[in-house]
Amino acid sequence: MIDLLALFALAAAGPAQDAPAPPQDVVITGTLEDKDRGTYRELPFDVPQGVTRMMIDVEGADHDKGVYLVLGVYDPQRERGWGGAIKPHIILAETFASPSYLAGPLTPGKWRLSIAVAYLKPGVVAPFKVTVHFDHGAQAQVIEPGARKAVAGWYSGDFHVHTGNSDAVCRGEPNGKPVPCPTWFSLKAAHDHHLDFVVVTDHNTRSQYGAIAEEAPFFDELLVIPGREMTTQYGHYNLIGVTDFVEYRVGGAPGLPNINAMFEASRDTGALVSINHPEIPTGENCLGCGWSAPDTDFARVNAIEVANGGIAADHGGAFDDGANSGTAWWEDKLNQGFHLTGIGGSDNHDPIDGRAGTSPVGAQSPVGTPATIVYAMELSQAGIRQGILSGRAFIDLEGVHPGRVLDLSAHVDHGASTVMGGTLSRPRGKAIQGKVTVKGGQGNHVDLIVDGRHLPLADGGRVTGEDAEVPFTIKANEKAHWFRADLRAKDGRRVLIGNPIYISE
Template sequence: MNAPYHQIDVTIDTFPEGEKSFVEIPFSVGPDVDRIEVSYHYPFGGGGSVIDLGVARNGRMRGWTGSERGHITVEEDRATPGYDAGPLPGSWHVVLGIVKIGPNCKVDVQIRLINKQKQWLVGELHSHSEHSDGGVTVLDAIYRARAARLNFVSITDHNTISQNFIRPDDPDILVIPAIELTSFYGHTNFHGVAKPVEDWRCRSPKDVADKMLEAKANGATIVINHPFQNSDGGRWQSGFDVCFDAYEIWNGNWSVMNEQGLAFWQELLVQGRRIPATGGSDFHLKNRRRHGRPANRLLSKGHSIAAILEAVRAGRNVVCHSPDEAMAKPFGETTPDFGSQVSVGTSVPVEFSGLSVGDEVRVITEKGQIGVQHADAASFVLDHRFEGQFVRFEVWHGKEPKLFTNPFYAE
């Protein structure tokens, strides 16, 4: 495992060009860095010094806050106000603006390069705002997601991208640009690209397939939504030989359409398809749903939109009733992640937590349900020996689901 961070400490106590000049401190950022943090301190107040702060990448300024802030951060998808989010690898400089030099002036600068680490994040992959029929502003939608203690949210308005260009300063939540392609032949979410298709209009199932190819070529992660929704336009009619990355098995409150979606996902897995599962609240104000119910609790290799969507595509996702209740995680340092390939005979222990007495932990393979364990404590480890084509796990309380893992697959 990588060290969590690399720290660079520099003290500047000489200013060759005097006041009204700049001092630059170089550092390099590699592909494994998730966040840049810069802190600085100098005598102020009675000392009379005024030193401004900014950063530059590859010779271009990426932010400036004067002497207002003593600590700033820059990430791929968010940054301290006054700084530009964006690519991190490259040649960087901390830029000090030398406004006024007081007696015995020195500037202590600390640069921390926080490395990418595997981390469990939780979020929403299907929600709406007033830019289609969601009934709330984008800022309100983000606030609701933050209040639900989510790390990320996709605002997937129907056939529009205007919501993708309204983003608050440093909201402490990653807002994933997205659109729900809403056709006469079914709905599908395109995540990660502000404008994934040039024109959303579809006049046939083939048009839907073509739009999915276009979105994929533009870098989108594609999720087929509520395939068994009981409406003409909501039911998926474009087949499953189209270009997609994941399949929504749980949409909003548990219902018959979700039961049908879960059963069909199982059929696809039995056929040998390796299709990651997701969930989404499909929040609209009028349907009185709440962001993160259900939630996607996924193992991300970093804290960026790209890392989150890579985890979705890889199947490192547990679809849960809510952001902070029942959970399942591979147990132990050597256990592979959900969505991984494993050898026959391999032990795949899974830790379940946040359970209630009476919860059923079900073991599902290509043969159907092959085992069940009733919870008598809030947490326990189920050690399963992998055999066959795939294995996945579900937690139920009576007729209500609490979570679904993605499968482990045979090599």
């Protein structure tokens, strides 16, 4: 997991200065005997400069053998926590920590692990081992290490959710007073709506990460990814997979000079950059909401929020389509040659109610609507990140529908097939043969888009079964730089939005 994150961060960032090697683990071993019963074993260790996350694992407690150990951690100035006998795995970081422990700077210097030998069965000699692991950069942005599921597949998620740590508001109980909405309700909504992952993206702040560290383990099949909506007067964008501070002020001192400097400032975290709701007009009703950052280098951007639930909620649940939509904005950048994965986010600010007339923030799209379905090698922060970088993802405007799939593949002559998100090599003057795979979409029809043009398909692209393939041909004389497919209902309403295959000649 740790190695994957580092590899993906470097792959996304491109050539750069060599990342500093992570500090060596500290390993402390020893034994406990009768004389240690009821005493404290103090184990000092050094924390080096530049560490932003630390994991401590203690082996040796074994209740079946009568070995009961209680653990505490002290930094050079203070106690950082006392975790009881059932918490042998401890995570400490600047903005989050395991329950029982305090978040805060990981001050370089002499730290101590204090082991209380609460009970040791007479005659038992108990070996113990302490491993202290240090992280910085991309590896340190993960609140919950490991994979929720270690198998490849399609995973459904929401890339844009707010909590009361920024501007989510819901009604408290029992009096219904508007209050900052606790993070718990957003996570529960993601679970209740059958998401595999959710990204919590409060505006500019980092206070949400402590709540995530405490509450996310309860939802043991839901991957919670820390994020942040970087909110500027020139537009909003999400950092996906970040806990470190990144400057959000732009336009000169005391902030950064321009938006590209902001993108660069997050590079070492390995976080994805995704521009939010770029099509919204900027004005007093939504300051800085539309994207107007001058001289934006879109080569530094990984994704575009093509479907925003907040926009849909403002229009009775209808997602924008056609001219001046998020899709049109995205496709314009595709036509300029940028490879940008289209994703969706609910932008939910009230996970409990969200209804016009009763919610303190007005109509909201539910958490998980739209859902973004990502093909990933595992359900982990690294896996979802790499899935978005690969571009093999689609958006379900109706929320999560397990088993519903929109995929795309193509080839030239009898060459190797390229899947959605990939780049197909097309010799000049050659036709492209492809197919759109649709599962769970019977009765709808495929809309094939080539460089923004809608290409007619045989039988109108109608999907005739629950597991269907709709073939197509891009003729040899037809110019194309990218192509992708949407799924539309009989009335023309979009249901699914697909990502492109890019073409090189």
